[in-house]
Amino acid sequence: MNVFVYTLGCRVNQCESEAIAQSFAEHGHTILDSHDNADLVIVNTCTVTSKAEQKARREIRLFAKTAPVLVTGCYAQVNPKEIEGLSDNVVVFPLMRKPELLGLAGFMGDSSQDLDILESITEFAKERHRGYGSLFDFAPSEFSYHSRSYLKIQDGCDNNCGFCRVHIARGPSDSLDSDIVVKRALDIQEKGYHEIVLTGVNLTMYDHRGRGLGGLLEKLLKAVGPDMRFRLSSLEPDHIDDLLLEQLKDPRMQPYFHIPVQSAADKVIKRINRTYDSSHLEYVITRLRQIKDDPFLACDIITGLPGEGDEEFEITRSFLERHGFALMHVFPFSPRPDTALENARDRVPENIRDERALILRNLSAELNKAYVARQVGKTAEVILEGRRMGKWHGITGNYLKVDVTGAPDTASVGDLFKVVIVSENRAEVME
Numbered sequence: 001m002n003v004f005v006y007t008l009g010c011r012v013n014q015c016e017s018e019a020i021a022q023s024f025a026e027h028g029h030t031i032l033d034s035h036d037n038a039d040l041v042i043v044n045t046c047t048v049t050s051k052a053e054q055k056a057r058r059e060i061r062l063f064a065k066t067a068p069v070l071v072t073g074c075y076a077q078v079n080p081k082e083i084e085g086l087s088d089n090v091v092v093f094p095l096m097r098k099p100e101l102l103g104l105a106g107f108m109g110d111s112s113q114d115l116d117i118l119e120s121i122t123e124f125a126k127e128r129h130r131g132y133g134s135l136f137d138f139a140p141s142e143f144s145y146h147s148r149s150y151l152k153i154q155d156g157c158d159n160n161c162g163f164c165r166v167h168i169a170r171g172p173s174d175s176l177d178s179d180i181v182v183k184r185a186l187d188i189q190e191k192g193y194h195e196i197v198l199t200g201v202n203l204t205m206y207d208h209r210g211r212g213l214g215g216l217l218e219k220l221l222k223a224v225g226p227d228m229r230f231r232l233s234s235l236e237p238d239h240i241d242d243l244l245l246e247q248l249k250d251p252r253m254q255p256y257f258h259i260p261v262q263s264a265a266d267k268v269i270k271r272i273n274r275t276y277d278s279s280h281l282e283y284v285i286t287r288l289r290q291i292k293d294d295p296f297l298a299c300d301i302i303t304g305l306p307g308e309g310d311e312e313f314e315i316t317r318s319f320l321e322r323h324g325f326a327l328m329h330v331f332p333f334s335p336r337p338d339t340a341l342e343n344a345r346d347r348v349p350e351n352i353r354d355e356r357a358l359i360l361r362n363l364s365a366e367l368n369k370a371y372v373a374r375q376v377g378k379t380a381e382v383i384l385e386g387r388r389m390g391k392w393h394g395i396t397g398n399y400l401k402v403d404v405t406g407a408p409d410t411a412s413v414g415d416l417f418k419v420v421i422v423s424e425n426r427a428e429v430m431e
């Protein structure tokens, strides 16, 4: 059977999708890169914005024209009825039961079943399947859709940010035991991968009542070899502490940090129910800049959050400019169902919200150009992603997408090389 796994949203979803794809591959099925020729499509959805949901609906409708589609993920958890209504060729599988999907390939291969694919996934969804109960059962060690590996160490979130629906879908924070994290990292290393992306819904909430993410990294960095790199998927500012910052000094920690800043103005930070203030943000970003040489700083920003006046917007804009964020994911605020800000009375008019988004997107483009330009002439490490028309391309530790020249004939996807950045989109392997 040909299976296509389509993923929307965060790196936790990416990691979970890889584990599902691996379980099908292990049962002899072929994993496809697109829905063309697929016998079954699995869609792993996201609910972070209304746009993410819109995109999911559009793709599900398209896929369902040619193959049965099983839909899971955060959106499927919060609004199953809407998804079920898209097509008769769609089966919804709730997020909270997602680990059971690791047993779907086995269920479908069971010779006692005499069902077509749609009947089979419908049957599977009807009843609980034992053996897979934890959201940490997703432990892929082979990756179909990525040249780097993903290791999920945390799920859920104990915060209650006023705009966010993800913690509602995912539930409270939970962390994978550190010994198991180390074991899984060593398994991945054994398979020859050179980079592990540590993922979680709120990564800095990892063991936040104990030694936290910093304590875990300390243990991991001692356990793995010199050729392994770690990338952190996204760091909520609140639990970034000195122990964590200390671990980031290790050269094996990639100089790439994605901070969901949302707003840098105290009035707005408080309004969205976050528990830190702008001085903590300042501290964290300044330290990250000291720890690594010109790291790639990315962020998420929401414009037009309730309470954001001109002054607050300007505080955020100048904060982003001052710290030279190399990439901003800018989202105009739209209230999400069941969140604290759903019916906020201090909403910002849409035209102002959108103007602010445009200002920040332009700023992001400008700062990104400047960031890339100042990397030329520097050395970096690159992991090969693939080959296009005989030319290798890859991603550097600080997240530049480059064509790579001078790789040996024996090179393959996932290999790690030291390079010199020779132009804004080209790197050359060093001797």
Ligand code: SF4
Pocket (backbone or CB within 6 Å): 157, 158, 159, 160, 161, 164, 165, 166, 167, 201, 202, 236
């Ligand atoms: S920290 Fe806030 S925005 Fe992030 S997942 Fe938790 S509740 Fe949502």
